[in-house]
Amino acid sequence: MKRQVTLHDVARDAGVSIKTVSRVVNGEEHVSPGTRERVLASVRRLGYRPNEVARSLKGGGSRMLGLLIADISNPFYASIAKAVEDESRQAGYSLVLCASSEDVDREREYVEMLFRRRLEGLLLVPAPNGHDYLRREIQAGLVVVAIDRPVDGLGVDTVLVENRSGTYAALRHLILHGHRRIGFVGAEHQLYTVRERLAGYEQALRESGLEPMVELDAPDAPRAAAATRRLLELPVPPTALFCVNNLATLGALQTLRTLGLRVPEDVALVGFDDFELAELLHPTLTMVRQPTEEMGRLGARMLLERLNGEYTGEPRRVVLPTQLMLRESCGCRRNIDQESERCTLP
Amino acid sequence: MKRQVTLHDVARDAGVSIKTVSRVVNGEEHVSPGTRERVLASVRRLGYRPNEVARSLKGGGSRMLGLLIADISNPFYASIAKAVEDESRQAGYSLVLCASSEDVDREREYVEMLFRRRLEGLLLVPAPNGHDYLRREIQAGLVVVAIDRPVDGLGVDTVLVENRSGTYAALRHLILHGHRRIGFVGAEHQLYTVRERLAGYEQALRESGLEPMVELDAPDAPRAAAATRRLLELPVPPTALFCVNNLATLGALQTLRTLGLRVPEDVALVGFDDFELAELLHPTLTMVRQPTEEMGRLGARMLLERLNGEYTGEPRRVVLPTQLMLRESCGCRRNIDQESERCTLP
DNA sequence: TTGTACGCGTTATCAA
DNA sequence: TTGATAACGCGTACAA
Numbered sequence A, B: 001m002k003r004q005v006t007l008h009d010v011a012r013d014a015g016v017s018i019k020t021v022s023r024v025v026n027g028e029e030h031v032s033p034g035t036r037e038r039v040l041a042s043v044r045r046l047g048y049r050p051n052e053v054a055r056s057l058k059g060g061g062s063r064m065l066g067l068l069i070a071d072i073s074n075p076f077y078a079s080i081a082k083a084v085e086d087e088s089r090q091a092g093y094s095l096v097l098c099a100s101s102e103d104v105d106r107e108r109e110y111v112e113m114l115f116r117r118r119l120e121g122l123l124l125v126p127a128p129n130g131h132d133y134l135r136r137e138i139q140a141g142l143v144v145v146a147i148d149r150p151v152d153g154l155g156v157d158t159v160l161v162e163n164r165s166g167t168y169a170a171l172r173h174l175i176l177h178g179h180r181r182i183g184f185v186g187a188e189h190q191l192y193t194v195r196e197r198l199a200g201y202e203q204a205l206r207e208s209g210l211e212p213m214v215e216l217d218a219p220d221a222p223r224a225a226a227a228t229r230r231l232l233e234l235p236v237p238p239t240a241l242f243c244v245n246n247l248a249t250l251g252a253l254q255t256l257r258t259l260g261l262r263v264p265e266d267v268a269l270v271g272f273d274d275f276e277l278a279e280l281l282h283p284t285l286t287m288v289r290q291p292t293e294e295m296g297r298l299g300a301r302m303l304l305e306r307l308n309g310e311y312t313g314e315p316r317r318v319v320l321p322t323q324l325m326l327r328e329s330c331g332c333r334r335n336i337d338q339e340s341e342r343c344t345l346p
Numbered sequence C: 001t002t003g004t005a006c007g008c009g010t011t012a013t014c015a016a
Numbered sequence D: 001t002t003g004a005t006a007a008c009g010c011g012t013a014c015a016a
Helices: A007-014 A018-025 A033-046 A052-060 A075-090 A104-116 A133-139 A163-176 A192-207 A221-232 A246-258 A292-307 B007-014 B018-025 B033-046 B052-060 B075-090 B104-116 B133-139 B163-176 B192-207 B221-232 B246-258 B292-307
Strands: A064-069 A094-099 A121-124 A143-147 A157-161 A182-185 A213-215 A240-243 A268-272 A286-289 A317-320 A323-325 B064-069 B094-099 B121-124 B143-147 B157-161 B182-185 B213-215 B240-243 B268-272 B286-289 B317-320 B323-325
Touching: A007 A018, A007 A033, A018 A033, A052 B052, A064 A075, A064 A104, A075 A094, A075 A292, A075 B075, A075 B094, A094 A104, A094 B075, A104 A121, A104 A133, A121 A292, A133 A143, A143 A292, A157 A163, A157 A292, A163 A182, A163 A192, A163 A240, A163 A268, A163 A286, A163 A323, A182 A192, A182 A221, A182 A246, A213 A221, A221 A240, A221 A246, A240 A246, A246 A268, A292 A317, B007 B018, B007 B033, B018 B033, B064 B075, B064 B104, B075 B094, B075 B292, B094 B104, B104 B121, B104 B133, B121 B292, B133 B143, B143 B292, B157 B163, B157 B292, B163 B182, B163 B192, B163 B240, B163 B268, B163 B286, B163 B323, B182 B192, B182 B221, B182 B246, B213 B221, B221 B240, B221 B246, B240 B246, B246 B268, B292 B317
Parallel strands: A064 A094, A064 A121, A121 A143, A143 A157, A157 A317, A182 A213, A182 A240, A240 A268, A268 A286, B064 B094, B064 B121, B121 B143, B143 B157, B157 B317, B182 B213, B182 B240, B240 B268, B268 B286
Antiparallel strands: A094 B094, A286 A323, B286 B323
16 A cells, blocks of 8 residues: 555645545535645545545544355345445445355454444344343443344344244235145254244144144255255155245255256245345245345344444333235135135235 | 563563564574573463554554445345455454445545554455546555445455356246246446346347346336336336346345235246345245355455465456346246256256 | 644554 | 553544
8 A cells, every 4th residue: 555645735735734634525614715726636636535444543433344154156145235334324324244054163263353443333133042142332332223133131133024923914814725734944043033933834834633743854945955855754754845035945956956856736835035036936936035135234224223322221122013925835825715705814 | 551561661661672572472493492581481471462554554554454345234245244254364364344334435434544654465346436546545555345336446356156047047947837928126326236137038039039127226126026016017127127136136035025916926037146045035045146256255355465465466257147046936846846857957 | 714733552663 | 470551443632
């Protein structure tokens, strides 16, 4: 990095003091038009640009936010990131992207780094387990907002979706279609969203006196594929599957294709976390949609409201609604005549 | 932001000078074990963490990189971002995420901001047109690496893929399958990648004496759908389509479905920019794969090599190979017996 | 209207 | 082995 152009350089060039240059640059009052012109000319000639690092140090705040997610290549997080980036930029903040891979240690390292760089706020999709370390950061002034999952016992603003009732609605739908054996293709029980969705699943089954069939070792597509296979190779296999998220859904589809099973004729399928191509697959996929962009946008807004003092009250918890996107994979189309009233459920 | 714990606080607490604390914190020599212990105890007790902003100002560099892409919700960019984030983190850099939406003005605003924050390097997927402004930033010390598209006339390290020959191979494949009328579903001609792929398309057609059928107004899925419809409603419609990227491919599929045309029986299809679900669609999609993660990883490495002085030579231009992923949508499977030798082309 | 002097938290220089 | 002091670039308080 070459030596940069500073206020001093401009001041010398324009024949004024650095304070005058500072005034001009920041558009303050009390500068005569003449000097202003002269200073601006020097600014242009020398190519002066303010050093935000110095401004931050002086006390203005770093005007940077962090977004900590598991994996940006997952469209769920990418969609959140898109909204957060947009809101940050509009508010004049820069956004630091951090990926934890669901690893608390990596998360903690990242948060430590963010704190040292004096980021003002953090949008966090907390990895499973142990967020006590965050208490210290919050006490030291870092503003945190949790998205997708709560971070328990810390009283931070939180944006969630209706995991439980969204799943419940999806399962009611399958049950009303006549399914009695419905498998759950899940992921680590440590994940809040998985627990909640599992609870919705179990509630729906319990109410109908059905037996749960649960596979939880499906944190990524390949393992979801294996989990699905285990379910389908049961002595009495399920006639329908509920997949806990987009990755699990892809894995399940993989296996269904491998085994040559037709959807929904042989096995019906509903998944959580809708994605763009669900409408282009064959069959089209019935999915529980969560408003990913809105989650990001809202989380960012809540964070910014804290930062600029627009909100100073108690921690907020927003729970956004989900939506059951009825398409073909649940068997709806097949039964649409005889059960049309039921298909309008959600 | 509360008042933070500084070197002074630690120094006072430990009864030493700030320089001594600084030495301990940075693991320098010339500190007696006794004082070191005392200082470390104070550091822990007070919860001191170094202020990287101050370090940056002092001259250590900000240890931050920028990644400027069009849209993080596009899996192509998300995949690049994943790799870049990973490389940055490993090198001890933080990554600022910037989305330009292909808008040069927004790009310029972002770069200006990045410069003011004194980011050390920038990984850039340049928006179309006018990058003269970058010259100034580079001269001022910003290190730039271009990914996916070159930024002309500026002599920066660049990572590209074989757009032209990749497309050429795809079209040869279609032509050898007997297609004589092949449509091109493209995007703005201003985009380097589009121009290159179009050139590959035209070359293949020219060599076989075929007539190009080109639609360029397909920058997103909906407009790609419309463009595809225009092609297919021609008096003599194409029997095959080449789609310039993943978005164009999705748009084309949309229209094919709407019109009730079968792929590949009625219309064959090959697209550029493979994506995960191409294998799960029906039919599975024959696509030109580009090594997105490697593009990001390599770009990041080249940038880091510049920053740490490992490389100081002439601007480098790396062109990564693409790969034709033969699946069903090109009609390959149908003809695989009679043309198996041709199918091994790529 | 303009300028001087100080502080932000750190590292670097040089002396003790 | 230690410490006082000067940068780094900027904004603020206070004078002029």
